[in-house]
Amino acid sequence: SLLSAGPSRFYDAIVVGAGIQGTFAAYHLAKRGQKTLLLEQFPLPHTRGSSHGQSRIIRTAYPQDYYTAMLGEAYRLWAELEEEAGTKLHRQTPMLVLGRKDNPAFQRFWDAMQRNHVPSEALTAESLAQRFPGIHLRGGEVAVCDHTAGILFADKAVKAGQDQFQRNGGTIRDGEKVHGILPGAVITVTTSQGQYRAKHLVVTAGAWANRLLAPLGLHLPLQPLRITVCYWRAKAGSPPGLLEKLPCFLGINLNGEKRDLYGLPAGEYPGLVKVCYHYGTPVDPDHPDQPGSSAPDLRILQDFVSKYLPGLEPEPAVQERCMYTNTPDEDFVLDRHPHFRNIAIGAGFSGHGFKFAPVVGKILCELSLGEEPSYDLVPFQISRFSSQLKAPCKPPN
Numbered sequence: 001s002l003l004s005a006g007p008s009r010f011y012d013a014i015v016v017g018a019g020i021q022g023t024f025a026a027y028h029l030a031k032r033g034q035k036t037l038l039l040e041q042f043p044l045p046h047t048r049g050s051s052h053g054q055s056r057i058i059r060t061a062y063p064q065d066y067y068t069a070m071l072g073e074a075y076r077l078w079a080e081l082e083e084e085a086g087t088k089l090h091r092q093t094p095m096l097v098l099g100r101k102d103n104p105a106f107q108r109f110w111d112a113m114q115r116n117h118v119p120s121e122a123l124t125a126e127s128l129a130q131r132f133p134g135i136h137l138r139g140g141e142v143a144v145c146d147h148t149a150g151i152l153f154a155d156k157a158v159k160a161g162q163d164q165f166q167r168n169g170g171t172i173r174d175g176e177k178v179h180g181i182l183p184g185a186v187i188t189v190t191t192s193q194g195q196y197r198a199k200h201l202v203v204t205a206g207a208w209a210n211r212l213l214a215p216l217g218l219h220l221p222l223q224p225l226r227i228t229v230c231y232w233r234a235k236a237g238s239p240p241g242l243l244e245k246l247p248c249f250l251g252i253n254l255n256g257e258k259r260d261l262y263g264l265p266a267g268e269y270p271g272l273v274k275v276c277y278h279y280g281t282p283v284d285p286d287h288p289d290q291p292g293s294s295a296p297d298l299r300i301l302q303d304f305v306s307k308y309l310p311g312l313e314p315e316p317a318v319q320e321r322c323m324y325t326n327t328p329d330e331d332f333v334l335d336r337h338p339h340f341r342n343i344a345i346g347a348g349f350s351g352h353g354f355k356f357a358p359v360v361g362k363i364l365c366e367l368s369l370g371e372e373p374s375y376d377l378v379p380f381q382i383s384r385f386s387s388q389l390k391a392p393c394k395p396p397n
């Protein structure tokens, strides 16, 4: 029974899912003095979710002001974790936003960067060619450089967050899968190994979120996608240092693509540049190897690399796998369960959530404790989906 199981079965808060978001939710809860349990289905560290690998982009450039507004605090909290852990978790490198001047999506970036005074600089194709000779733009394309950007060391960051969580008194139980959540003033969580109780719960289950939420009457429009992460080698005879001198870049609708393409300079694999397509194949997170081929994404990438990064071999040298969990508008879900208000949900990070994790974790901590969140969460509310579905006609402008 629960009683005979001893006091370790009772917590102030439980967090389900130890990716980067759950790790930071747990970290903030523990720092706030909450006795917190972080549960993870796989033995840690693992590579079956969305938070593994060595690098993620951090940047202030965002088309939507509500993301840029979170980034000031995100940079500060990342630096705080670096300080606490005594490890470097990022390195600064400029990020180029590339696109056609007349492209509306590119203009939204550019306008927002001006509006929000992001330290940045516009580059013509000619000045870009001088500064970053590895990138070849084509007619009508320009670049704007975000000088605040950098690369987060993803695996190290997950580990550092979990270490600091434990240092603040938190408990991690990995290789332990949550099977059921029984809501109430005191919530009961049933796992592959036992039962735990807590007054506050955070669900940060990545691509598996709906598996846990559906039994609680919530079906979020989340689409897990399999992403092929590709690393590319310089052609024999390319100028030495070419790859290291590349910045991060985000190509908006380049080469006629509907989705963005992006890249990171060599670092994790010496001599290999990471260049990927910001989309993938719908996937069941428990069977990530099943049908649906990544060939179309690869062809998109090869065509892009051969035209825009001609110093690279047009065949990827290394391929890895990762997952996105996309919402229809690609905005996150940061909200309480509509009926069970002591359950906070963080989901649908849509391939751009890593940089925000310290702030996301703080928000989820506040939501789970029933506090007023530090940010306006309207863009992230669950109710935006139900109104979309219910409204038979467009609301008046």
Ligand SMILES: Cc1cc2nc3c(=O)[nH]c(=O)nc-3n(C[C@H](O)[C@H](O)[C@H](O)COP(=O)(O)OP(=O)(O)OC[C@H]3O[C@@H](n4cnc5c(N)ncnc54)[C@H](O)[C@@H]3O)c2cc1C
Residues within 6 Å of the ligand: 016, 017, 018, 019, 020, 021, 022, 039, 040, 041, 042, 048, 049, 050, 051, 052, 055, 056, 057, 058, 176, 177, 178, 179, 204, 205, 206, 207, 208, 209, 212, 227, 229, 276, 322, 323, 324, 346, 347, 349, 350, 351, 352, 353, 354, 355, 356
């Ligand atoms: C290729 C790629 C590139 C990206 N690039 C960037 C970038 O440049 N910048 C950026 O900011 N973001 C980027 N992202 C996005 C970012 O990595 C994700 O938004 C973020 O990692 C999502 O974290 P998460 O904690 O929500 O999910 P996850 O890391 O998947 O964590 C969820 C965890 O919950 C666990 N879990 C699920 N169900 C259960 C259960 N029943 N019981 C116990 N545990 C459970 C899972 O095992 C998993 O560990 C990228 C993502 C990918 C894939």
Ligand SMILES: O=C(O)[C@@H]1CCCCN1
Residues within 6 Å of the ligand: 057, 058, 059, 250, 260, 261, 262, 278, 351, 352, 353
């Ligand atoms: O969040 C980011 O900054 C990147 C941009 C490119 C696609 C992957 N995510």
